[in-house]
Amino acid sequence: MTTDALHLTPELVENPVGAYADLRSRPGLGHVVLPGLDTPVRLVTRHEDVKAALTEPRLVRDRSTVADSEMPDPQAELLASGLEGIPEEYVQYLSGHLALFDGDEHTRRRSPLTRAFTARRVAALRPFVEKTARELIETLADREQADLLGEFAYPLSTAVICALVGVDAADQDKVCGWIRDFAYGDGSRVLEGLGGVVEYTKDLVARRRTEPTDDLVSALLADGGMTDDEIVTVFFLLINTGITPPALFLAHAVLALLDHPDQLEKLRAEPELLARAVPELLRHVTLVRMGATLYATEDFVFAGAQLKKGEAVTVALFAADHDPAAYDIPERLDVTREFGRGDGHLAFGHGPHYCIGAALGRLVTGVVFEELLVRRSAAPELAVDRADVQFGHWPGDGFHLLSLPVRL
Incomplete structure (x- = not known):
């Protein structure tokens, strides 16, 4: 199987009109590394096939449910490298994604988190996001050079x-x-x-059980659908999905606008375009380039390819969001750019695993673009x-910024 597999480099994964265009043109589904x-x-x-894969019941995330399969497992390889050196007592918090x-x-x-992650709770964060973004911008504005990723996007997220x-x-400075x-x-x-x-989250859960407030931990405790350890796991879920990807997206989105000065100028001249610019930048950047590994629960034909039971399938979200079809x-x-109904892109995924934090991501992105790109006298x-x-x-995955040196 490996002899004819296409070995993708980070450069190829990052290029929407490179290897992806060739793969999209091939019948069926090719093997890649x-x-x-x-x-x-x-x-x-292909966009249509990616959406179908993310809702296909015969493609599952939990390989342990696919009995008697000895097919190669790239997800196991990836997880092993990510958990290397982690003490056993902490593994449960990182593997319960x-x-x-x-x-x-x-x-x-997911249900308790969905019930707690209400539109009201997300909307209530807007003043905090605005205040934090403004303070960070003011701190960096007088500098000759500032790292928009490390000194703005990461601290904000x-x-x-x-x-x-x-x-x-x-406790925020200490916990941050x-x-x-980490x-x-x-x-x-x-x-x-x-x-x-x-240890902080365990203590926070214990305190919120006796003295609840209007926060996510208190809401999850009141819901009663999660154990204490699962609530700790939720914090790591939010750290892993709600900090690094959004921070990198903000930096990549700003870089994309700097690479397209005509689009930046248009956005500054017509701030009402923010409602279109946010989903377009989410599509254009698609920060999470590859989705989670899926496994075939049986032999069946998908997207023109004969899959074997236990065979691993991965969706290329970045490729789908750059599909000319x-x-x-x-x-x-x-x-x-105008999109139809829904998001108009797959940057937040699709189907049962659609990103829980999508509304928060859109809120933060809109605030940042307004404060950083529209309100200020200079871009x-x-x-x-x-x-x-x-x-x-x-x-x-593909290339990601290590820093973004800018003058504000």
Whole structure:
């Protein structure tokens, strides 16, 4: 199987008109090896097929439910590298990700979070997001150079998640420091950050049980659908999905606008275009390039390919959001682009695993674009040559910014 698999590089994964265009043109589903991995997987790249895969009941997330399968497993390879060196007592909090469950178990774990993650709770965060964004911008505005990712997007996303969960104001600097060490620091204090967050969240759950407030932890306790350990796991779910991806998206979206100055100028001249620009940038960037691994529960034909029981399938969300069959000139950033019903893109996924935090992501993005790009007298400028902007990559995914030096 591996002999004819296409080995994707981070550069190919990042290029919507490169390898993806070739894969989309091929019949069926090709075998590929994702960047940094060794295990082949069937890759779904066409928009229509990606949506179908994300709602196909014969493609599941939990491989343990597929009996008697010895097919190669890229997800196991990826998880093993991510959990390497993590103490056993903490593994449960990192391996209980909602994306890895299906059916009734997924519903049991997701439903309390969905009930607690109300539109009112998200909307109530707007003043906090606005205040935090303005303060961060003011702090960085007089600097000759500022890192929009490390000094703005990450701190903002971290503060928002802390406020949502219910971290007490007096503890936020300490907890945000642990989150930074665990999620996006230099790697030297990952275990200290992990331990700090776990123990703090356990204590927070105990305190909120006797003294509830209007926060997510209190709402989950009142709902009664989760154990204490599962609530701790929720905090890590929010750290892993609600901090790094949104922070990277904000930086990549700003870079995309700087790469398309005509679109930035149009947005600044017509702020009402924000309602279209946010989904268009979500589509254009599609920060999570690859979805979770899916496994065939039986032998069946999908998207023109004969799948074997236990065979691994991955959806390329970035490819789907740049499919010319779904979008007119998809590689073009167009802040006036109109979408039909729904999101108009797959950046938040589709189907039962659609991103719980999508509404919060849209709120934060809208606030940031308004405060950073529209309200200010001058737009941000790159503080280095475009060729000197630094990128890195994670196993199984594409390029991501390491920093974004700008002048505000």
